Amino acid sequence: MEFLVRTVNNLPPDTPPERREELRRAERARARELREAGILKRLWRVPGTTGTVGLYEAADATELHDALASLPMFPWMTITVEPLATHPQEREA
Amino acid sequence: MEFLVRTVNNLPPDTPPERREELRRAERARARELREAGILKRLWRVPGTTGTVGLYEAADATELHDALASLPMFPWMTITVEPLATHPQEREA
Amino acid sequence: MEFLVRTVNNLPPDTPPERREELRRAERARARELREAGILKRLWRVPGTTGTVGLYEAADATELHDALASLPMFPWMTITVEPLATHPQEREA
Amino acid sequence: MEFLVRTVNNLPPDTPPERREELRRAERARARELREAGILKRLWRVPGTTGTVGLYEAADATELHDALASLPMFPWMTITVEPLATHPQEREA
């Protein structure tokens, strides 16, 4: 099942640069694992922000939640999850 | 997978009573089928309205959509679907 | 009477892990008591968040409030309570 | 249990005056019955509108809903119901 996942990054502006870079690297590594697992399919940057919109696929919302909660940045993120149904035009495709 | 489904009923107030009753009976019949299929699990009335909140279960959002779209009242309803993940406290239960 | 209860968890991200775990265990214990008292009936995780949606039953809003206020996490939660009326389809059931 | 009930009146502006007056009288009569039944306790006009805020008391949301749905103006009203808990300061009073 596919989900549209929107994240807002609440990391305080005065977070020390090293800590920020450390989190960024860990986040990138974990994201790569989620891609390899077929869970994270596409990720876009919301322009002008440190937030993202992403296309995810998981068996259900519980599996999706566990994947999102495993992201190092999870404690500093506000995440909204929207379920997507297959559109008739893409059922035959 | 479980979903929380909220419906707002937009049937115009001046809909002839017979038409309203006919739709109501068809809706009730279809709802009973969805219960028997294990898709509709609980249904509540939002007090003071003709809207509902319901607990549904389906393989994914596509199956849920098809069930909701099969309701006779579907053309007159504004529906919002919220995905639910299993809470850790209920994973062991 | 049944209520739909939505919680948002505002525990700061930099809360020490031990303190977080201590609260989590206390919360879980209190929740078990509320289940046994028939007040907490179902609890779901809002995917991507540390928030919940729950189905509660209480004599009235005052009894529900006292139950919610007794949760160890209460001071760090934003809670919205929605009253649920019995749907005609479930009155006969 | 007490509820705060807010109504917005959607009766179209070009409703014939006689029909409007007929509904108004029927509404007033039904409201009087709800007062006598101890369900409708206070009713205020939201200034500048044809809407109201009301204090209602009922066993639960289901009884409240049935009372509200019995109002002649029900099909033309958008109603929101807010549950009220007894405040500690009024528990002793």
Added chain:
Amino acid sequence: MEFLVRTVNNLPPDTPPERREELRRAERARARELREAGILKRLWRVPGTTGTVGLYEAADATELHDALASLPMFPWMTITVEPLATHPQEREA
């Protein structure tokens, strides 16, 4: 003139218990005075929160404001005030 007054309590969760209790007692005392002055007429707890909905009566919004601003918790409260007009059904009563 009557007003519907809604308060949200922003006292930080980690406020020391003694300070919280001290404020609570002062608030309760001041509220009793406002009741005796006929300004505070009814007060409810918004279930699941530390907020309130209250029915107040004052000569005008200025007198109401001074009463609300005199509450010890005033600096930590977000307050919205809604003016209430007498409903025709209660004019004759």
Added chain:
Amino acid sequence: MEFLVRTVNNLPPDTPPERREELRRAERARARELREAGILKRLWRVPGTTGTVGLYEAADATELHDALASLPMFPWMTITVEPLATHPQEREA
């Protein structure tokens, strides 16, 4: 007591010009009476709309409501009323 009153004009775009002009003249006449009665004190046009913001004065919300409800355009207006308290800086003035 002073109020800030905001109106949105819902008169349908295809209202016949004569009907529109008739209502406009009646509205202007009634507004003049409210000015003479000291109820309507200032009226501004919300630029780009047919809506208004106005400063009104009345004994209370009930008197204000009766004045607003007496406006010929009342059935086609969405009105919000905000109570105003006297600012300390203007108490001495």
Added chain:
Amino acid sequence: MEFLVRTVNNLPPDTPPERREELRRAERARARELREAGILKRLWRVPGTTGTVGLYEAADATELHDALASLPMFPWMTITVEPLATHPQEREA
């Protein structure tokens, strides 16, 4: 450049079935052309609605607008367009 496009379908519920089917077929045909042109890349159904979320690609917002405005259903749709920036994680991919 990629865009996230959300549509809400406002076709009145009482639209004659033949007209609805005619529009649906025309819409499907035009959508196929937009896919072949590489403009429409993915399309999902918002569960419980007749609305969609879609991933589009166009040189800029003007080209995107022309594509969306060419859809037979355009006059009955409320569309919101969100620009997407390439995420650093997908720049190297």
Added chain:
Amino acid sequence: MEFLVRTVNNLPPDTPPERREELRRAERARARELREAGILKRLWRVPGTTGTVGLYEAADATELHDALASLPMFPWMTITVEPLATHPQEREA
């Protein structure tokens, strides 16, 4: 003084094409006059809609309002006007 003006076009979808074209031409003509008068400076299409965002200049909000109200499409438009102050960076420019 400069203003940012946002319009939403509410012309019903089933407006006869000739009437729509007639309005469009009249709107375009009037817009050209406003450009020549230096009032309308830039106009953009909100992608996916029949709405616009525009940069206008006028002596004040009253002159701006009269210009907007003179547009043939005015009765079918929802318009919001935002005042713009000169930015320090552009004061010296």
Added chain:
Amino acid sequence: MEFLVRTVNNLPPDTPPERREELRRAERARARELREAGILKRLWRVPGTTGTVGLYEAADATELHDALASLPMFPWMTITVEPLATHPQEREA
């Protein structure tokens, strides 16, 4: 040109009383100057808050901005500015 200006005061509740009083006096002094300059015309207290609604007059939004930015409380205020056009009823007056 006239403007309706709404302020929300974000001064932290635990601001030392002397500092609060110092700011209040400076704010009052500056407000008096703006009155004498004909910029600040009326100021009301939003009941139940430390916020205000005010009627201001300035050549344009830039002059208004400079006046508002000169207020000692400016760094702690959330301000929204609404442009007002002269209403036809007040053009002849």
Added chain:
Amino acid sequence: MEFLVRTVNNLPPDTPPERREELRRAERARARELREAGILKRLWRVPGTTGTVGLYEAADATELHDALASLPMFPWMTITVEPLATHPQEREA
């Protein structure tokens, strides 16, 4: 492609004046570079705030994002980006 970019400045009120001035100068310098690069075209002050509305031009949202993220104030800004399509009236111009 043109974008409308809205910024809200979240720099804490108690930021030391020297730090604030240092950031302001760096921001001004970077903005000048973006003007010379043809990316920043117009910038306005939202009256009563430290926020801005700006007209930007970039190849796409990714280039725009990089420009915005390069602003020294970026970590303290909430930015919303709106894509603009060319209006038919300006296509011939």
